[in-house]
Amino acid sequence: MAATRYRRFLKLCEEWPKDESKKGRDLGTFLRQRVALAFREGENTQISDPDKCDQMYESLVRINSNYYRDKFPRAKDTSFTGVTVEECRVLLSTGKDSRLRLLSKGNMQQMDEQKKSLWKTMMQRFSSKVPEEGAEKNPEK
Numbered sequence: 001m002a003a004t005r006y007r008r009f010l011k012l013c014e015e016w017p018k019d020e021s022k023k024g025r026d027l028g029t030f031l032r033q034r035v036a037l038a039f040r041e042g043e044n045t046q047i048s049d050p051d052k053c054d055q056m057y058e059s060l061v062r063i064n065s066n067y068y069r070d071k072f073p074r075a076k077d078t079s080f081t082g083v084t085v086e087e088c089r090v091l092l093s094t095g096k097d098s099r100l101r102l103l104s105k106g107n108m109q110q111m112d113e114q115k116k117s118l119w120k121t122m123m124q125r126f127s128s129k130v131p132e133e134g135a136e137k138n139p140e141k
Contacts, residue, residue, distance in 0.1 A: 003043035005053055009035045012057065016064055021093035031060070 013035055016028040039045045047053050062068065077085045 001050065002045050002047050005047060005050070005057070006039045006043050006045060008057055009039065012060055012064065021089070 013028075013032045016031055018028045019026045083091070
């Protein structure tokens with residue numbers, strides 16, 4: 001049975017896309033390393049918790065097949081900051097040149113303003129209420 005699990009994980013590793021823009025931080029590369037570590041003896045590896053192994057495999061398959069992206073589609077492909085998917089992809093890439101082009105002074109100022117605005121809104125919503133001036137702290141009974 002371990003041989004079947006091993007082959008399934010190998011097939012998943014082959015199908016998992018490799019993101020060349022994230023050298024050393026790619027999820028596919030990390031997954032391949034973890035499978036190699038978990039199945040050191042290949043098909044002869046003894047699995048201590050087969051149910052957990054199967055559950056992990058099924059979860060990874062759902063991620064790889066975009067199950068959740070399809071089940072819960074987004075109305076827009078932007079975040080609360082207004083940054084597009086492509087801009088996020090460039091920001092998260094390993095290459096500095098592409099990030100620097102994207103993060104021009106104007107873009108940085110706009111993002112800073114959005115962060116400050118968000119911070120102000122969050123502080124107003126979640127800070128404890130300050131009593132209004134002139135209101136008594138301990139009203140007499």
